[in-house]
Amino acid sequence: SNPLSLAFIPQGIALTFYGVAGTLLATYLWVAIVLDIGGGYNKFDREAGEITIFRHGFPGKNRRIELKSKLADAQAVRVDIKDGLSPRRTLYVRIKGRREIPLTRVGEPVSLTELETQGADLARFLGVPLEGL
Template identity: 35%
Template sequence: MEIKDNILKQKIINTEKLYDYLVNITVFLGSVGFLTAGISSYLNKNIIPFIQTNEISFIPQGLTMTFYGTLGLLISSYQILILYSNTGEGYNEFNKEKGTLNILRNNFPYNKTPQIILTYSINDIEAIKIKKINNIFNVKQSILICLKNNVEIPILDVRKPLNLNELEKEASELASFLQIPIRT
């Protein structure tokens, strides 16, 4: 969070980018293996010498491996493209001088608009809300802005669970800058 001349700017970045790249590259390589095994079983020939696919019949094993290999290649390639293009990253800018809140996020690179920009009046903001959802395997933490017309806009989604004190500190800094209350 950066405050300068009545302007508060929060950068939104993917802190788990290296981990996401590693997972998607692993899926990509596994998919190449599945696709190669499926094609090898169809041709009844080992395309890669150290992978023995002689005993795999094309129907149903080879066909299934070809399907999942192709699907994995498509999904992992798409995910890597999203990571590379920084889709979803951006910033939140609270400008007291202009009285505006600008939410800017990078869009998918091949869209007509390279960025998504949402603008709201600071006067329409009623409160800051902290939202925490605990599931068995997933914890979702968010800081939301509550507008006067009962609209809640997420401005910060936390992938990695934060200590509740850290989340509250982030929300309280924002609330004190805007001079509005915090809801839970």
């Protein structure tokens, strides 16, 4: 190929572009951390007979994500384990009329024994089968 036909982009412009892109990404991540997006709790109340799963979402009218169901509507607890380049270990609860709801935090490293113990304890508490092992 002919080197004279190559487009010349000054190094300063390229570095400015990457600097701005990195700053915007870092700002987005810090806002997500400060607002605790994805944070929340799982509450299984035997006295009230209710399952409550609460999460914080992005700012707006749907900031609070709260799913409530009866304990009797729980069908199963599932453990999802995927190893490899990007390993994933997640605990799900399946409720009638809804899709599977994840109970573990994203990116939270949970050991296999701890995940199995949590899944077995929750399945025993709810009186449903444990799947995926």
